[in-house]
Amino acid sequence: MEKRNLYLKTTPVDEAIAIYLKAIKEIWSPIYETIPVTASLNRVTRHAIFAKYCSPLFNASAMDGIAVNSEKTIGANEATPIDLELGVDFKVVDTGDPINPPYDAVIMAEDLIDIGVENKVRIVSAASSWQHIRSIGEDIVVGEMLLPSNHKIRPIDISVLLSAGILEVEVIKCSEVAIFPTGTEIIEPTEEPKEGDIIESNSRMFENMITLLGGIPHRFPTIEDDYDKIKEKIKEATEKYDMVIVNAGSSAGTEDYTVHVLRELGQVLIHGVAIKPGKPVILAIVNNKPVIGLPGYPVSAYIGFENFVIPVINMFSGQAKDKTNEVEAVITKRLVSSLKHKEYVRVKVGSVGGKIVAAPLARGAGAAMSLVRADGFCVIDQNSEGVEAGEKVKIELYRSLQEIENTVVVIGSHDLILDVIGDMMPNTHPNTFVSSTHVGSMGGLMALMRKEAHMAPIHLLDEKTGEYNINYIKRMFKDPMALIKGVGRIQGLIVKKGNPLHIQGIDDLKNHRFVNRQRGAGTRLLFDYKLMEMGISPDEIKGYDREASTHMAVAALVGSNSADVGMGIQSAAKAMDLDFIPIGEEEYDFAIPQTYLDLPIIQSFLDVLKSEKFKERLQELGGYSLNRIGEIQLLREEV
Ligand SMILES: Nc1nc2c(c(=O)[nH]1)N[C@H]1C(S)=C(S)[C@@H](COP(=O)(O)OP(=O)(O)OC[C@H]3O[C@@H](n4cnc5c(N)ncnc54)[C@H](O)[C@@H]3O)O[C@H]1N2
Numbered sequence: 140m141e142k143r144n145l146y147l148k149t150t151p152v153d154e155a156i157a158i159y160l161k162a163i164k165e166i167w168s169p170i171y172e173t174i175p176v177t178a179s180l181n182r183v184t185r186h187a188i189f190a191k192y193c194s195p196l197f198n199a200s201a202m203d204g205i206a207v208n209s210e211k212t213i214g215a216n217e218a219t220p221i222d223l224e225l226g227v228d229f230k231v232v233d234t235g236d237p238i239n240p241p242y243d244a245v246i247m248a249e250d251l252i253d254i255g256v257e258n259k260v261r262i263v264s265a266a267s268s269w270q271h272i273r274s275i276g277e278d279i280v281v282g283e284m285l286l287p288s289n290h291k292i293r294p295i296d297i298s299v300l301l302s303a304g305i306l307e308v309e310v311i312k313c314s315e316v317a318i319f320p321t322g323t324e325i326i327e328p329t330e331e332p333k334e335g336d337i338i339e340s341n342s343r344m345f346e347n348m349i350t351l352l353g354g355i356p357h358r359f360p361t362i363e364d365d366y367d368k369i370k371e372k373i374k375e376a377t378e379k380y381d382m383v384i385v386n387a388g389s390s391a392g393t394e395d396y397t398v399h400v401l402r403e404l405g406q407v408l409i410h411g412v413a414i415k416p417g418k419p420v421i422l423a424i425v426n427n428k429p430v431i432g433l434p435g436y437p438v439s440a441y442i443g444f445e446n447f448v449i450p451v452i453n454m455f456s457g458q459a460k461d462k463t464n465e466v467e468a469v470i471t472k473r474l475v476s477s478l479k480h481k482e483y484v485r486v487k488v489g490s491v492g493g494k495i496v497a498a499p500l501a502r503g504a505g506a507a508m509s510l511v512r513a514d515g516f517c518v519i520d521q522n523s524e525g526v527e528a529g530e531k532v533k534i535e536l537y538r539s540l541q542e543i544e545n546t547v548v549v550i551g552s553h554d555l556i557l558d559v560i561g562d563m564m565p566n567t568h569p570n571t572f573v574s575s576t577h578v579g580s581m582g583g584l585m586a587l588m589r590k591e592a593h594m595a596p597i598h599l600l601d602e603k604t605g606e607y608n609i610n611y612i613k614r615m616f617k618d619p620m621a622l623i624k625g626v627g628r629i630q631g632l633i634v635k636k637g638n639p640l641h642i643q644g645i646d647d648l649k650n651h652r653f654v655n656r657q658r659g660a661g662t663r664l665l666f667d668y669k670l671m672e673m674g675i676s677p678d679e680i681k682g683y684d685r686e687a688s689t690h691m692a693v694a695a696l697v698g699s700n701s702a703d704v705g706m707g708i709q710s711a712a713k714a715m716d717l718d719f720i721p722i723g724e725e726e727y728d729f730a731i732p733q734t735y736l737d738l739p740i741i742q743s744f745l746d747v748l749k750s751e752k753f754k755e756r757l758q759e760l761g762g763y764s765l766n767r768i769g770e771i772q773l774l775r776e777e778v
């Protein structure tokens with residue numbers, strides 16, 4: 140067997156970065172360059188910059204009107220107006236025109252009275268000297284400091300520098316960063332993937348993160364898992380660039396060569412940091428340049444970049460890391476974390492009834508969508524074993540609090556209609572958003588009880604009455620509740636295209652591989668109801684205990700031949716190009732406390748739900764009936 144890098148010890152995050160930055164400081168000194176001011180946006184000044192010219196450059200009229208000598212206007216009033224003559228007593232000026240002796244004041248055009256005599260105007264109040272004149276140097280005086288050293292240049296700074304006669308500026312050179320994806324399984328996004336292939340995506344993320352930081356990325360083609368090739372490319376890059384990122388191959392796989400190459404070429408200061416995701420980070424110095432190995436999983440790669448690449452680029456550009464926006468929130472789910480690492484849990488954040496709540500998203504290092512969906516991170520310190528549901532936690536937010544407050548928090552059963560509403564809301568009602576988390580109908584009602592959501596989309600069949608939703612809400616809630624009617628959904632069996640196993644109904648499931656929904660999901664209840672009606676025992680269904688958590692997940696399992704059949708909605712089958720056998724129609728509605736009904740964001744949500752455009756989009760998806768959509772049913776009178 141080939142050699143693996145089994146690393147038993149990981150370094151705490153703060154210690155790792157301190158060791159690394161200290162080592163870089165010893166070998167690095169900043170490089171400067173002089174560039175035109177016009178091209179200096181976001182660059183960082185080396186020295187303080189002082190004005191070469193005054194601004195204004197001369198005494199200038201601040202208004203359109205006439206320039207006068209104020210002495211000649213003394214005594215003017217309604218009873219004793221004064222008439223002034225062009226060329227003798229005044230000169231016509233526009234805003235910005237120079238004002239020179241004998242003139243020392245400007246009267247605005249609208250304060251002049253036309254007396255019908257050519258070249259004459261009348262005034263009925265005196266002008267004070269220097270009125271409506273911007274005097275020389277009023278804004279900027281020669282020699283004044285315009286910008287300090289180590290200042291990041293903004294658009295207004297460029298304008299002021301130019302006004303003060305500065306054409307060039309000495310700035311810190313941008314860091315040029317080489318990026319190397321590695322891995323024999325990695326293909327270009329334009330190639331057709333075969334089994335085992337992974338589409339290259341991380342280097343594009345790094346490239347853009349570097350650009351946002353003001354660096355210059357140089358992204359290279361993927362290097363296959365070949366020791367000598369990796370070695371040659373890294374060595375070459377350290378001769379040309381300020382920093383090198385090597386992606387993947389950082390861990391313990393038999394083809395994870397990065398750390399061995401870096402040990403041969405230079406010095407590996409750290410391999411393995413107490414961070415999750417992101418553990419196998421490598422911090423090295425080769426040829427007096429920092430070389431960072433980031434793990435291959437997208438979330439690990441992102442978090443590794445945030446924690447280790449950003450501090451180095453910021454050090455190079457003399458900048459501190461942007462302060463993260465921190466808020467305190469109540470965590471909606473228990474999070475267990477090991478004392479072995481600091482953990483970055485991605486969360487969705489909402490503001491419900493004056494309380495900020497954070498719902499954890501998928502924790503896997505490969506779950507890139509958790510980063511896309513997240514509003515922030517809940518960072519669990521290395522010395523903490525986790526947090527209990529309902530505990531207060533600190534969240535590093537990367538959306539504004541205002542956006543969070545304008546977001547309808549929807550937790551419950553998933554349906555594609557939530558994605559459609561989420562897509563439409565910000566367009567039809569600017570600055571309003573929908574965030575939806577999928578935990579099944581019962582999970583949604585529980586979240587509503589804990590006041591962690593505004594509404595819960597549910598489809599819960601009462602097995603006794605055959606009625607949907609209402610009884611569950613009445614039974615569970617003391618507070619006055621309402622039901623916003625949603626859609627009728629046709630539920631059925633999702634089977635492969637062409638239905639090769641000739642499945643016609645629940646009767647036919649016995650010999651096939653079934654995939655069920657999770658306990659508490661409405662679809663699961665309907666399935667159990669149907670089994671009961673038909674007198675079939677769950678034991679007779681192969682795969683009854685195999686659970687998927689969304690309709691789309693069920694469809695994906697059938698589509699990939701990992702299951703023969705599953706129960707779900709027609710739109711999921713359609714989206715995956717599968718066949719569908721209808722079993723029954725269910726009511727997918729929104730449970731909501733009555734107190735939230737009048738909130739402006741809920742009103743916007745209702746507007747979208749009732750709009751023609753929304754109905755059109757659902758018709759395109761198919762599988763829905765829309766007779767009562769948007770109707771509000773109050774379930775208990777308010778007390
Ligand atoms: N026995 C052990 N195995 C693993 C350990 C460990 O401690 N012992 N650590 C795990 C952890 S934690 C992580 S994180 C991963 C990181 O592994 P590598 O950095 O060596 O990365 P690969 O194995 O090459 O790839 C992981 C995954 O990411 C995909 N990938 C790689 N490059 C890209 C890219 N440019 N764009 C998109 N996706 C990429 C790759 O195909 C894999 O699926 O190791 C665990 N294993």
Ligand code: MOO
Nearest residue numbers: 416417418439504
């Ligand atoms: O460090 Mo790995 O990223 O935890 O999965």
